[in-house]
Amino acid sequence: MTSDSGSSSSAADAQVFAETQTFDLVVIGAGAIGENVADRAVQGGLTVALVEAELVGGECSYWACMPSKALLRSGAALREAQNVSGAREAVNVDGFDVRAVLNRRNEVVNEWNDKSQVEWVEGAHITLIRGFARFIGPKELAITHENGSVTKLVARHAITVSTGSAALLPDIPGLADSAPWTSREATSSQTIPKRFAIMGGGVVGCEMATAYASLGSEVTLLSRSALLSTQEPFAGELVRDSLIGLGAQVKIGVSPTQVERNGAGGEVTLTLDDGSTLVVDELLVAIGRTPHTGDIGLETIGLKPHQWLSTDDTLLVLDDEGRPLEGEWLYATGDVNHRALLTHQGKYQARAAGDVIAARALGKKLSIESWGAHVATADHEAVPQVTFTDPEVASVGLTEEAAKKAGYSVRAVEYDISWVAGASVTSENYVGRAKMVVDEKRQVLLGATFVGQDVGELIHSATIAVVGEVPLNRLWHAVPSYPTLSEVWLRLLETYGRDGSSF
């Protein structure tokens, strides 16, 4: 790294900078994904600056994955115990301790303090720069610090945008003025609203409906389409049934047309398109995400503000014509590239990007063929996801519908997980279903979905089968232990049939 104090001498901008610093790579955004890009590039031999405007660790650590799972876990643990004799009698005593759940969530997010993550960054020999980054030209950024000073960062080889995403708010009359909750408030609230409406039946909507119904809210979930509509249809149906069992109201095909809050902190009235009204204490909007690219100077490098940054498989950003920017210096990883809005998948991209940036910078051999070290091939048809509803929904790869749409010759089979011996040991009331989607031509798995208690821990076996393109006749030799839930694998294979004969 070189550091030149004093005014910038660049003719490209008239702004006076307190300081100019140069690194091989600059990563914008220290969420889980930016951290990993930086780490890999340092390990590959580069000097790296990591710029963060808020908390090191990003959304996942403080307002998304971790706090949401902490809010969900206590209810899940309680229900698990309530479904096993003996344990049931032990837990049915004083009721649910909501304050303890919120306190545990506060601990899980380190009280929104990023000290331990900063220590990790420093230990990884990454230079952390606190401030908000904006492009001022190719390979150049202006960083605005909290005290108002502005410094300039120059990248010798590359810049990676890992700025993440924020909740999308629809243009509904009155909504913006009604102080709606987004995922940030839902995951960080220190109180539980008595009456709670949720707009959006996707992953955030279903998880937060489960959490808040468990914590005692009267939840109304409004979804314009079926719940979890990108999953196999039975997933959303089983989650809907369980939400109703938890006391929530689930309204499918219903959207708000007007929202009004009765003064600051007052109740919120929603007018719905079925003609009814709904009065609640808080409204959560969870209808998807928008990229953090509105105010980062994309116009100075020939891109449009507010756009998702589409990339090739080495995570190089592509322009409107599908070409990398001149000089091939701009990368995007994580939510901001819209390939798969999941922490684990973004971190997978980060490993590929950090390695390929270092390899390109140092003139090393690239491995960019499908499934090579420097490409994120799995983003296309092998993405795993666990939705921590009750029952959990775990899936990888393509649904039957998506596989057909992609042109595969498909056969799919389903099995009721409650019929597996391991399920009856796990719970006296096990509800679950599994499905595998097979490419008939190659006799390999294209996708798998498991819905039920504890299936999140089952999905990696399916991910290995999909990514490894393991032939079905070999999968018969992967013997599941008895009596575990994984015996559902054997039942799915039997349902599909061996050597052409169906059981």
Ligand SMILES: Cc1cc2nc3c(=O)[nH]c(=O)nc-3n(C[C@H](O)[C@H](O)[C@H](O)COP(=O)(O)OP(=O)(O)OC[C@H]3O[C@@H](n4cnc5c(N)ncnc54)[C@H](O)[C@@H]3O)c2cc1C
């Ligand atoms: C409620 C909820 C629950 C979720 N649960 C899960 C889950 O269980 N599992 C899972 O895999 N995924 C989950 N996700 C998705 C996951 O949170 C995201 O995929 C992940 O956080 C994306 O990481 P990122 O690093 O791309 O972005 P972020 O985590 O948003 O990090 C981006 C960082 O960049 C910083 N930044 C932005 N602009 C600038 C700038 N101009 N200058 C400097 N810094 C900047 C931001 O402050 C932020 O720290 C969940 C999402 C939500 C909303």
Ligand SMILES: NC(=O)c1ccc[n+]([C@@H]2O[C@H](COP(=O)([O-])OP(=O)(O)OC[C@H]3O[C@@H](n4cnc5c(N)ncnc54)[C@H](O)[C@@H]3O)[C@@H](O)[C@H]2O)c1
């Ligand atoms: N456990 C997990 O892995 C996890 C948990 C939470 C979030 N996430 C990630 O966070 C991202 C955001 O989640 P999300 O739930 O906000 O988005 P989502 O895309 O999962 O679901 C949004 C839902 O809102 C609906 N919708 C969209 N526009 C609408 C409108 N104008 N009116 C009414 N409904 C509308 C969509 O049809 C969809 O059902 C997801 O991509 C997800 O992968 C992951």
